[in-house]
Amino acid sequence: MEESPQLKIGFIGAGNMAYGIAKGILRSGDVIASNVTVSAPSENNFPRFRAMGVAVTHSNEAVLRGSRLVFLAVKPHLISPVLSLLSEHVTPQHVIVSVAAGVTIATLEKLLPGGSCVMRLMPNLPCMLQEGALLLASGAGVKQEVASQLKSLLSPCGLVEVGPESWIDAHTGLSGSGVAFVYVFAEALAEGAVKMGMPSALAQRFAAQTILGAGYLLRDGEKHPAQLKAEVCTPGGTTIYGLHALEKGGIRAAAMGAVQAATERARELGDSKTV
Numbered sequence: 134m135e136e137s138p139q140l141k142i143g144f145i146g147a148g149n150m151a152y153g154i155a156k157g158i159l160r161s162g163d164v165i166a167s168n169v170t171v172s173a174p175s176e177n178n179f180p181r182f183r184a185m186g187v188a189v190t191h192s193n194e195a196v197l198r199g200s201r202l203v204f205l206a207v208k209p210h211l212i213s214p215v216l217s218l219l220s221e222h223v224t225p226q227h228v229i230v231s232v233a234a235g236v237t238i239a240t241l242e243k244l245l246p247g248g249s250c251v252m253r254l255m256p257n258l259p260c261m262l263q264e265g266a267l268l269l270a271s272g273a274g275v276k277q278e279v280a281s282q283l284k285s286l287l288s289p290c291g292l293v294e295v296g297p298e299s300w301i302d303a304h305t306g307l308s309g310s311g312v313a314f315v316y317v318f319a320e321a322l323a324e325g326a327v328k329m330g331m332p333s334a335l336a337q338r339f340a341a342q343t344i345l346g347a348g349y350l351l352r353d354g355e356k357h358p359a360q361l362k363a364e365v366c367t368p369g370g371t372t373i374y375g376l377h378a379l380e381k382g383g384i385r386a387a388a389m390g391a392v393q394a395a396t397e398r399a400r401e402l403g404d405s406k407t408v
């Protein structure tokens with residue numbers, strides 16, 4: 134692919150994921166907004182793209198024809214109908230990146246001309262704030278340098294890693310669904326404080342800030358979570374008493390089970406996709 138300032142980028146679908154990724158890519162300053170085009174059937178989502186200087190159109194074909202790198206950002210059940218109308222215009226020069234949950238590279242390759250350069254990207258919701266967790270997997274026809282270039286292009290969206298497609302369902306269970314698991318934990322922490330007399334709104338803000346702060350310490354430090362946890366535990370102090378209560382409640386088994394259940398469900402949904 135061309136270097137970022139010359140690269141023409143398209144998004145088919147103008148929803149939250151397209152917006153989060155486009156915002157991240159533009160944030161780097163390397164990509165020129167007028168080189169980015171987005172398509173969708175309605176005008177509904179266009180204003181926020183126009184506000185970033187991105188071109189908008191109702192024609193998916195125009196996006197494909199005008200772009201080298203094309204993100205497929207429609208709902209999974211629309212991948213097949215959308216590609217059936219576009220496939221004949223896809224060339225070996227295109228790099229097609231699908232963010233559709235559960236739609237495999239093999240399925241995408243079947244829907245596209247032989248030798249197409251196909252990748253899957255699994256982002257999560259905090260992409261919207263450039264704090265996403267993104268896993269990128271490549272089809273057989275993708276050169277290593279294309280994957281590396283895409284990884285660096287996407288890096289302003291959050292943490293981007295390249296890995297085998299077989300990791301995508303676990304990533305969906307951990308980072309996609311995990312966002313909701315963290316919300317449950319935040320709610321429960323706040324309710325604990327409410328039970329002990331703190332006003333609810335304040336408890337919620339402190340719970341969010343505690344999760345954020347702990348997350349930054351974990352992400353940006355070199356330490357294992359067990360080590361960070363040990364540093365907060367004074368012998369005979371408050372934290373070890375609280376941790377004992379968490380362990381009695383089975384928090385580890387619950388969290389591991391949640392990621393496993395979500396991963397298995399992602400696998401099931403992928404298998405059942407009628408594309």
Ligand SMILES: NC(=O)c1ccc[n+]([C@@H]2O[C@H](COP(=O)([O-])OP(=O)(O)OC[C@H]3O[C@@H](n4cnc5c(N)ncnc54)[C@H](OP(=O)(O)O)[C@@H]3O)[C@@H](O)[C@H]2O)c1
Binds near residue numbers: 151
């Ligand atoms: N949201 C997440 O947390 C998340 C995480 C990982 C992966 N994903 C994947 O990301 C994809 C998009 O999700 P989203 O949350 O961004 O969905 P969304 O907000 O509902 O956006 C879907 C977009 O597709 C457009 N669209 C509908 N039919 C179309 C067509 N025939 N041609 C072109 N565009 C069409 C819609 O147009 P209008 O603007 O006219 O309605 C809308 O802009 C999904 O496949 C999902 O699996 C989402």
